Amino acid sequence: MSRSNLFVVALAALLALVYAIPTISITGTKFFNSEGKQFYVKGIAYQLIEDDPLINTVQCQRDAALMAELGANSIRVYHVDPSADHTGCMNAFAQYGIYLWVDCDSFKTYVRLGDGPSWTQNKSNFYRAVMDNFQQFDNTAGFFVGNEVLNDVTDSSSAPYLLTAAADLRAYGRSRNYRPIPIGYSATDTGALPMLADYLACRPNVDERLDFYGLNSYRWCGESTFQQSGYDVLLNQTADYNLPIFFTEVGCNTVPPRTFSDQAVVFNEMADVWSGAIIYEWIQEMNQYGLINYGPRLDASINEGSSIVQGLHKLPMFARYGH
Incomplete structure (x- = not known):
């Protein structure tokens, strides 16, 4: 073998070592990494204007470095192109110890489209393609089979389809001998939470339920407290859950500026039951939830730097908390 070929092989091996990080799995009601340390999610929702934010390696490198300054260890991505190459971005985030929680659906493959839920071969194929693409990366931490599908009791007919989707995806992963990657659902914070969550989370057969449960909650606004926000109610409702x-x-951004004071409660009072939080969202859009502003375009795909908004330069959101 020529020296140039040897160099390429050696470089490839080195890169594989650099970006190999502990994988995430579940034991009981907690996440653990493969080194045996409990894992708490300290995340940021990362859906840029374009459908797939994990194909622009240079931008991912910029964002991963800035997220690491804030103490983040996770991102959530809502839509990806399963046919695209995500190696560059996944390695960029892995370099900073940042994991991916990825939604498997697309705008055309939601479990509930319009008024009717379904689980079709077309939907299954798309979810499987997402798993095929991302299972190869050590920093893929989990898959979502749905987001806010069950918003009140009138949507309860969709619940069995969510479980079917999870079971389908889990069985497919086993058939391909993939590393077991947790599969869950991201729910709306409504009064129907206990009943719907119990149905999805508490079935006796582990193959018929979710691996983890997520909640989208905007009830903590401004300088609230554990009791005023209702976080204490959430804790009581979930104290006996048998999954993370x-x-x-x-x-919540209705009382600006956002101070993220709820994170102190999530990683202290709630930490025995809850496994962390994903803050919404990374890039500033018209909804004014963004944590950063991008600079001007250098070309069609690359932004010149990023600037933190909403006072985050004074607030390492996650780094101040333990776990």
């Missing part, structure tokens, strides 16, 4: 639960979106 964490916030898959948080971030």
Whole structure:
């Protein structure tokens, strides 16, 4: 073998070592990494304007470095192209110890489209393609089979389809001898939470239920408290769950500026039951939830730098908390 070929082989091996990080799995009601340390989600929702934010390696490198300054260890991505190459971005985030929680659906493959839920071969094929693409990365932490499908009791007919989707995806992964990657659902924070969550989370057969449960909650606004926000109610409702639960979106912005004071409660009072939170969201859009502003375009795909908004330069959101 020539010296140039040897160099390429050696470089490839080195890169594989650099970006190999502990994988995430579930034991009981907690997440653990493969080194045996309990894992708490300290995340940021990362859906850029384009459908798939994990194909622009340079931008991912910029964002991963900035997220690491804030103490983040996770991102949530809502839509991806399963036919695209995500190696560059996944390695960029892995380099900073940042894991991916990815929604498997697309705008055309939601479990509930319009008024009717379904689980079809077309939907299954798309979810499987997402698993095929991302199972290869050590920092893929979990898959979502749905987001806010069950918003009140009138949507309860969709619940069996969510479980079917989870069971289908889990069985497919086993048939392909993939690393077991947790599969869950991201729910709306409504009064129907206990009943719907119990149905999805508490079935006696582990193959017929979710691996983890997520909640999108915007009830903590401004300088609230554990009791005023109702976080104490959430804790009481979930104290006996038999699977991990964490916030898959948080971030009320009706009382600016956002101070993220709820994170102190999530990682202290709630930490025995809840496994962390994902803050909504990364890039500033018209909804004014964003944590950062991108600079001007250098070309069609690359932004010149990023600037933190909403006072985050004074607030390492996650780094101040333990776990």
